[in-house]
């Protein structure tokens with residue numbers, strides 16, 4: 001079975017506070033983009049799940065050991081729910097940088113859950129699939145559907161949002177990863193300034209007003225990420241200086257994205273900002289996270 005799993009951006013992310021279980025309550029608007037990892041799943045007879053990852057030529061970074069990545073954890077979660085695992089080889093070709101705030105690992109995990117539910121004939125219903133996804137990671141429930149959605153609580157309470165327009169973004173990628181836990185821990189010390197909610201962004205997305213969307217891009221985790229990685233703030237400013245209509249960090253960073261008016265504009269901003277980042281790439285909106293290739 002072959003799948004592609006796409007990346008996400010957070011167009012809006014507000015942290016509403018720390019919970020007693022250590023996680024943070026969120027109010028976030030996720031938006032899928034067409035930058036995807038390819039996954040090949042083959043049954044084996046080893047009795048084990050083996051994950052092999054390769055990085056696309058333009059990427060750099062540490063590949064996590066097989067047992068530690070979210071794809072393995074997703075498969076293990078289904079085994080814990082009663083699946084009989086005769087053995088599985090999972091090959092993931094990464095185009096989405098790792099630990100970058102782009103939800104690459106979460107998308108891989110969502111793809112594995114959807115695929116194995118079918119391959120292993122588990123017949124888990126929607127609620128059970130959602131629960132398994134939330135156990136694997138906070139962003140995995142969103143990745144089961146992808147597209148544009150408002151996520152509340154830890155990220156598992158999802159409301160799809162209608163977005164009539166295709167949008168174009170410039171991704172400014174830094175290869176030195178930022179770890180989600182560290183960023184949230186730093187957030188507890190540095191906090192953020194904004195108190196406003198996601199409703200204005202929801203309306204702006206519904207009306208397709210690009211200037212309004214640009215002005216409402218927001219991520220509460222920026223002060224925490226900027227304090228851990230001081231060079232990042234000027235990278236965001238570089239996207240705005242080179243003409244992006246708006247810019248923000250995605251997830252817990254370090255990827256910055258700029259919003260462009262069309263594909264030509266996105267390419268021109270990407271050229272002008274190239275020296276600021278390890279990798280710059282142009283992407284457009286994607287309606288789904290998990291796509292079946294064969």
Ligand code: C5P
Nearest residue numbers: 022023024026137138139154180181184
């Ligand atoms: O759920 P996930 O494994 O992606 O989370 C990684 C870490 O990020 C958690 O251990 C937690 O420290 C932090 N986190 C959080 N609140 C969230 C999501 C993640 O505090 N809503």
